[in-house]
Amino acid sequence: MIGIIAAEGPNGDFIPSDVNELYWGSLAFGIIFAIFLWKGVPAISKAMKGRTARIEDEIAAAAAQKAAAEAELATLSGQLGDAGAEAAKIVADAREQATKLEADLLVRAEADVADSKERSRIEIQAQRDQALADLRAAVAEQARVAADAVVRQNLDDASTQSALIDDYINQLAG
Amino acid sequence: MSDTIDGYAEALLAVVRAEGASGADDEIFRFAQALEANDELRNTLSDPYVPAEKRQQIVEDLLQGKASNVARAAVSLVVGAGRAAELPAIARALVAKGAAESGKEVAEVRSAVALSDDQKTRLAASLKTATGKDVDIKVTIDPSVLGGVVTTIGDTVIDGSVRSRLAQVKTHLG
Numbered sequence: 070m071i072g073i074i075a076a077e078g079p080n081g082d083f084i085p086s087d088v089n090e091l092y093w094g095s096l097a098f099g100i101i102f103a104i105f106l107w108k109g110v111p112a113i114s115k116a117m118k119g120r121t122a123r124i125e126d127e128i129a130a131a132a133a134q135k136a137a138a139e140a141e142l143a144t145l146s147g148q149l150g151d152a153g154a155e156a157a158k159i160v161a162d163a164r165e166q167a168t169k170l171e172a173d174l175l176v177r178a179e180a181d182v183a184d185s186k187e188r189s190r191i192e193i194q195a196q197r198d199q200a201l202a203d204l205r206a207a208v209a210e211q212a213r214v215a216a217d218a219v220v221r222q223n224l225d226d227a228s229t230q231s232a233l234i235d236d237y238i239n240q241l242a243g
Numbered sequence: 244m245s246d247t248i249d250g251y252a253e254a255l256l257a258v259v260r261a262e263g264a265s266g267a268d269d270e271i272f273r274f275a276q277a278l279e280a281n282d283e284l285r286n287t288l289s290d291p292y293v294p295a296e297k298r299q300q301i302v303e304d305l306l307q308g309k310a311s312n313v314a315r316a317a318v319s320l321v322v323g324a325g326r327a328a329e330l331p332a333i334a335r336a337l338v339a340k341g342a343a344e345s346g347k348e349v350a351e352v353r354s355a356v357a358l359s360d361d362q363k364t365r366l367a368a369s370l371k372t373a374t375g376k377d378v379d380i381k382v383t384i385d386p387s388v389l390g391g392v393v394t395t396i397g398d399t400v401i402d403g404s405v406r407s408r409l410a411q412v413k414t415h416l417g
Contacts, residue, residue, distance in 0.1 A: 238365045
């Protein structure tokens with residue numbers, strides 16, 4: 070067929086005018102194609118397989134890294150959750166402590182006020198008692214001095230002295 | 244009572260008895276009471292830096308015409324021996340021994356004024372009624388008594404003085 074086409078004249082596009090050229094060109098093509106099939110395809114196939122394997126390894130490594138990252142993320146998320154709970158607990162404890170401290174301070178302040186009032190009351194009472202005692206002592210001393218003066222004046226009389234001695238003797242006699 | 248005081252009392256009592264000076268013990272007792280009440284006189288007669296002759300001269304001057312020779316000599320003896328500080332105790336022991344020889348106890352009577360003989364007799368009788376003891380009255384004039392009488396028999400004190408009554412008034416008023 071090819072010979073017929075070539076014998077009929079040049080067509081200007083596909084078929085060379087010399088049929089030998091066609092034969093040798095086809096033979097060369099066949100040889101080159103065979104060599105390609107024999108050496109190139111396996112090499113290409115091997116390279117493709119290696120690349121595929123490398124890519125699969127990379128994919129597997131990436132998947133492992135992803136899994137590790139997700140695990141790390143889960144851990145961090147858990148820790149963040151724990152930290153939040155801990156923070157909430159600390160805040161709650163602090164509020165409780167503050168409330169308790171406030172109550173204690175209030176109780177203590179009230180006790181201090183009550184104590185201060187009691188001490189003031191006792192001090193005032195003591196001052197009042199002391200003033201009354203001083204007054205009583207002053208009055209008593211005045212009365213004693215007056216009585217002493219009156220008695221001494223009366224004792225200047227010899228008959229009074231004698232009468233006192235006689236009274237003593239009579240009281241002893243019963 | 245120390246042996247020294249007892250020894251002096253025994254010796255003075257023997258002298259009084261030997262001389263038949265029945266009132267000398269009373270004079271010695273009254274001088275001793277005056278000595279006990281007068282710090283300046285007691286300090287002077289007890290001062291070892293004052294020569295014995297000087298101290299005895301003071302005694303002679305004080306008792307001249309107021310006490311018997313036996314009493315003056317006895318007091319002078321005690322003061323000259325450097326025992327003026329012990330004279331009140333010696334005098335007490337002396338009168339106690341004298342009274343004991345008569346089966347009596349000494350009643351030391353302090354009064355602001357002198358007691359009459361009648362009052363002494365009645366007081367002795369009253370004290371016997373009150374205490375059941377025969378007593379020999381030894382009167383000491385003590386102005387601090389103010390009025391009335393303070394009697395001491397051994398450890399017993401019967402206080403009927405105005406001074407104590409004023410003290411009681413002061414206590415009641417205080």
